[in-house]
Structure formats: C-alpha cells, structure tokens
Amino acid sequence: MGIRRPKIGPLEQKKSTGKTPVLDVGAFSKIKSGKIKVVCGVQRFTANGAEFVDGQVENFDSVILATGYRNNVASWLKEDSFFNDKEGYPRNPFPDNWKGKNGLYSVGFARSGLLGSSIDAQRVAEDIARQWSSETKHLRIES
16 A cells, blocks of 8 residues: 555666666655655546545545556556557657546656656646646736
C-alpha cells in the first residue's frame, strides 16, 4: 500500500534495466507532512474525485496517478484509443504522446528518458494552463 522502496538502488536499477529512476525532489517531505496524500485501491473515478475499494469516497481537484515502475496502465484504464493494448505505451510516438481525451495526460511513457519526460510535463502544464485560462476568462475583472 502506498509508496514502496525499490529492492535495488537507482544506479543498479539503471544498469540492470536501462531505465532512469526518478529521485525525490521534495515530494516525499510533502507526503510526510500530509500536503500530498498517497492512496491506493481506487475502485473508480467519480465526477469529483474517486471511490476506493474500501467504499470510502474522496473529492479531489486533481488526481495524479503514479503507476510505479512497471507500465500496466492499459490493463486497468478504460480508455481504448490512447494507449497501445500490447505494451501499454501511448499509440502516438514522441513528441505527440502526451495528450489523450477528456483531460487524460501521459508523462514519461515515450521511452525517451528524463528529457522526454520533462518535455511531456512542460506540454501538459501548458495545456492545463490554457484550459484553466479559457475556463476562468469570464471570472476576470478588467481594469
């Protein structure tokens, strides 16, 4: 449940799997302080959040799915056009792999290392900012 420590260290992981592990840059302290809540066992997503396998329902402004070290997204995500069924990677190759339908984004699935993940993250953030700006335009007060 929650975050598990890998069985091998980051250098050994890179050497044996060819994958670059992500090192903590502040998220762990926010998890410990309660600013970020780690949960597991999502039964389904609701219009405002998620329902968990224990029946508990929580509302969230946003949900970040940290799917772990293995790509198994295609096995549980009920969305058939974004991810490849066979390998679970986005159907569109890098650099057009980051955006799906209905607010679904993908970061780091393009097998293009940390640089590709960084580019994905930047594009996702820019797209969210554009949508937020568009959706809140009517709330702005002109001076």
